Amino acid sequence: MSKAESKLNWEDSEFPILCETCLGPNPYVRMTKERYGKECKICNRPFTVFRWNPGVGMRFKKTELCQTCAKIKNVCQTCVFDLEYGLPVQVRDTALNVTDDAPRSDVNRQYYMQQLDDKLEAGTIGHDQKGKASPAGRQLLKQLARTDPYYKRNRPHICSFYVRGECNRGNECPYRHELPEPESDLSKQNIQDRYHGTNDPVAKRILARASKAGHLNAPEDKTVTSLLLRGVEKDITEGDLRDYFYAFGEIKSIKVIHDKKCAFINYMTRAAAETAVDKALGNCIIKGNPLRINWCKPKPLGPRSEIAKEASKGEKPTAGQPPLPPGSEKIVYPSQGNATAIASQ
Known part of the structure; x- marks a missing residue:
């Protein structure tokens, strides 16, 4: 690097800082590198631009910010999402109580960036040192x-061209042939707002969804006593779940499905299930893994159960329904609370 370039503090890097999503699933991805090929969209300093294709059927991507x-x-450097949590900056800063005090004017920004360059080289600055991260904020993230x-x-x-009905390339077109929503x-996103954590529409939606998730309405059907847990990793066993949830009431059964990263907990009483939701919602962390809790819906019992219900009341089956076999009136069907649960969305 020349003396003039060193004074300007232009960036010359060998590899970009990317998240797993932007990098793509291919471990042998090829990249093109262009020294000082573009100005950073935040500090306006020239930096090394990388360009690559994440995988088959994907578009070419490039770095937008300096390192x-x-x-x-x-x-x-490309999507401007947090590397640790994969969330927008505004969501992370709101949870960690971090304030952005970076200057917006050009002269002050250049001086500010030079000071931060020195601190980064000395290792005396971190992305969340400006705020006091509470345990609740970390758990929310x-x-x-x-x-x-x-x-x-x-x-x-x-x-x-497809939207206007003029594209004649067919399957050879590298762009999507879909009508826009x-x-x-979400169509008015700005990379500077996303970086500074202000007026980010994606972050606003996530925060609004998180505020609604703090309260979970119980189903009207009082026979539902089952809960659905999501985020169950392979190191979480049935015994771990039983040890955690047995404190809220007697458990009838537990079923863990590691392939789907979920588990079902069926309590003996509705009161125990409600207590588990009240106490564990938003606070359930097992072996360092936060679990998301939801009520379950009973599985539909089907038309034969309706026939049996009518027969038990002494009513005749309606027209078009086959008669029950002898002795079927004495069949005891499981209650709805014991049915296989389906997650409520």
């Missing part, structure tokens, strides 16, 4: 965090 700006906020990559975010853009607040 100094990315390290300050601990975000991806763990519950909202995306654990798996969201490759749908790398899809090609919609073909504008109606215009909403």
